[in-house]
Amino acid sequence: MSEVLGPDVHRGTVALVTGGGTGIGRAVALDLARCGADVVICGRRREPLANTAAVIEALGSRVLAVPADIREQTCVHRVVDAALERFGRIDTLVNNAGGQFAAPAEQISGKGWRAVHRIAVDAAWEVTREVAVRAMIPQRSGVVFFMAFSPRRGIASMVHASSARAAVENLAAGLSLEWSRFGIRTICIAPGTIATEGMHANYPEADRAQWAAAVPLGRFGTAEEVSGLIAFLASPAGGYVTGTTVVVDGGADAWGSGCPAPRLEVEPRR
Numbered sequence: 001m002s003e004v005l006g007p008d009v010h011r012g013t014v015a016l017v018t019g020g021g022t023g024i025g026r027a028v029a030l031d032l033a034r035c036g037a038d039v040v041i042c043g044r045r046r047e048p049l050a051n052t053a054a055v056i057e058a059l060g061s062r063v064l065a066v067p068a069d070i071r072e073q074t075c076v077h078r079v080v081d082a083a084l085e086r087f088g089r090i091d092t093l094v095n096n097a098g099g100q101f102a103a104p105a106e107q108i109s110g111k112g113w114r115a116v117h118r119i120a121v122d123a124a125w126e127v128t129r130e131v132a133v134r135a136m137i138p139q140r141s142g143v144v145f146f147m148a149f150s151p152r153r154g155i156a157s158m159v160h161a162s163s164a165r166a167a168v169e170n171l172a173a174g175l176s177l178e179w180s181r182f183g184i185r186t187i188c189i190a191p192g193t194i195a196t197e198g199m200h201a202n203y204p205e206a207d208r209a210q211w212a213a214a215v216p217l218g219r220f221g222t223a224e225e226v227s228g229l230i231a232f233l234a235s236p237a238g239g240y241v242t243g244t245t246v247v248v249d250g251g252a253d254a255w256g257s258g259c260p261a262p263r264l265e266v267e268p269r270r
Contacts, residue, residue, distance in 0.1 A: 011036030019097035021048030027223035033061035100161035150249035176243030185242035192249025216251030
């Protein structure tokens with residue numbers, strides 16, 4: 001049972017979660033399943049998908065795991081085909097898939113820039129459009145989630161990724177203006193630093209300690225704190241929320257960077 005909602009609040013609905021095998025995506029898939037939803041998860045790696053699917057089945061919910069790289073349009077079509085063939089509808093879409101790397105702005109190549117935007121913006125749009133046109137618009141209902149970053153005013157060494165996430169914030173707002181007439185809600189979630197297995201694997205302890213110290217609540221968030229919010233907003237209780245960004249960051253966006261400004265570099269005298 002979800003820690004946030006009752007076990008039947010999403011009964012009869014179908015959720016599609018991209019990047020659903022690990023991290024926040026896995027937590028979202030599990031929370032929605034605990035609330036009764038049938039869940040479709042996709043991602044590039046088969047093993048995490050299979051592990052998550054096994055847990056969902058143990059919860060008593062139906063699940064479909066589709067290995068796919070949603071950067072490829074044919075894969076997007078295949079995922080949506082499989083979801084509609086199995087369940088006949090899609091009520092909740094969580095665009096969770098993403099990927100980024102830390103680098104000084106002047107060292108980010110065009111290839112690196114495009115790689116980050118391709119998954120965070122282009123792929124999210126491809127999935128959203130496919131789901132909307134084939135499922136949500138015909139059924140005149142649905143809710144679409146996008147994932148942004150906090151702090152929202154820019155993140156050092158992450159300008160490629162934070163600019164991509166700013167794009168999906170605007171996308172969520174714009175789509176709400178157009179698709180509310182179809183009964184479709186579009187919401188952006190902006191997590192702060194979340195303690196996932198990926199963060200622990202990719203960043204040293206010193207960096208993690210510095211980031212935690214910059215959060216007013218003094219700690220990292222958990223994937224379940226993000227997934228619980230999404231489960232609530234996807235439920236009828238969140239039915240009047242659309243076109244906005246909800247920040248889940250322990251106060252980091254309100255605080256700012258929380259670090260001293262970088263020292264001015266001057267050109268050495270010759």
